[in-house]
Amino acid sequence: MEVPILKQGEILIATVQAALTDSDLLQLRRALVEKVAQARARGIIIDVTAMDVMDSFASRTMREMAHMIRLRGAETVIVGIQPDVAFAMVQLGLSMGGHDGCRPGRRSGVLTPKFTG
Amino acid sequence: MILVGNAVVERNLAAGVESEIHVPIASDQDVVVARHKGRALATELGFSGRDTTLLATAISELARNIVSYAGRGEIVLRTTHNSDRPGVMVVARDKGPGIASIEQALREGYSTSGSLGLGLPGVRRLVDEFEIVSEFGEGTTVTVRKWKG
Ligand SMILES: Nc1ncnc2c1ncn2[C@@H]1O[C@H](COP(=O)(O)OP(=O)(O)O)[C@@H](O)[C@H]1O
Numbered sequence: 001m002e003v004p005i006l007k008q009g010e011i012l013i014a015t016v017q018a019a020l021t022d023s024d025l026l027q028l029r030r031a032l033v034e035k036v037a038q039a040r041a042r043g044i045i046i047d048v049t050a051m052d053v054m055d056s057f058a059s060r061t062m063r064e065m066a067h068m069i070r071l072r073g074a075e076t077v078i079v080g081i082q083p084d085v086a087f088a089m090v091q092l093g094l095s096m097g098g099h100d101g102c103r104p105g106r107r108s109g110v111l112t113p114k115f116t117g
Numbered sequence: 118m119i120l121v122g123n124a125v126v127e128r129n130l131a132a133g134v135e136s137e138i139h140v141p142i143a144s145d146q147d148v149v150v151a152r153h154k155g156r157a158l159a160t161e162l163g164f165s166g167r168d169t170t171l172l173a174t175a176i177s178e179l180a181r182n183i184v185s186y187a188g189r190g191e192i193v194l195r196t197t198h199n200s201d202r203p204g205v206m207v208v209a210r211d212k213g214p215g216i217a218s219i220e221q222a223l224r225e226g227y228s229t230s231g232s233l234g235l236g237l238p239g240v241r242r243l244v245d246e247f248e249i250v251s252e253f254g255e256g257t258t259v260t261v262r263k264w265k266g
């Protein structure tokens with residue numbers, strides 16, 4: 001299931017349409033990291049409203065993706081994490097303010113992956 | 118969309134009441150199939166959206182561990198009951214290398230693959246009952262239960 005990526009000015013918007021397998025996630029990461037320079041994007045929005053599960057692999061892949069994109073000169077914002085999914089992430093230990101490096105954005109459901117070290 | 122059903126064997130037990138779903142696990146596609154099957158079963162039993170998502174997340178972690186560490190195995194889903202509530206039982210089993218130290222494997226942040234090490238300790242928090250049996254060199258079976266809230 002390929003994730004469509006749209007360009008809106010300096011922003012790339014990737015909208016996840018259905019459940020993603022691990023290889024779909026890795027493919028999305030590859031595509032975005034490639035497109036960010038090509039499109040001279042300053043920001044990436046990943047809409048994960050359609051994701052019914054965000055497990056540790058998905059979280060790690062998103063985090064690494066944001067890191068790579070930052071190295072390519074743009075910021076990543078993840079939007080649309082459903083309340084139940086957010087709850088499960090916290091239970092899993094993917095705490096938003098803690099060691100997984102994500103902090104809640106100003107609007108609810110928005111995560112700006114943050115990197116230290 | 119994800120196709121479910123082709124690699125999945127469903128059979129009713131002799132009792133006719135409880136159904137058991139076997140999902141063979143050998144690829145990342147199967148991980149998605151397993152969690153969708155689990156979601157469907159929990160929904161059927163009247164689980165809340167939240168509990169359904171917690172269960173689906175647990176299944177995802179267990180199925181991925183099978184793919185990552187054993188290569189192949191299976192997830193068995195079945196309905197179960199305690200004195201007053203229905204629940205879902207998930208058995209994740211493989212004949213892979215087994216776990217040398219279960220105590221370590223259950224520790225947050227412990228991973229032999231350089232990943233987050235949150236799978237097993239996380240699953241433990243996502244479900245109501247958690248049991249792991251692993252024989253080094255023989256395989257691993259993780260059994261979890263989640264009751265309708
Ligand atoms: N089915 C399995 N077979 C063999 N080893 C496993 C299995 N599941 C988990 N493990 C071991 O337990 C460790 C911890 O698993 P987990 O908590 O899911 O974290 P992670 O998968 O991120 O490493 C793994 O790194 C692996 O060494």
Ligand SMILES: [Mg+2]
Binds near residue numbers: 178182237
């Ligand atoms: Mg794991």
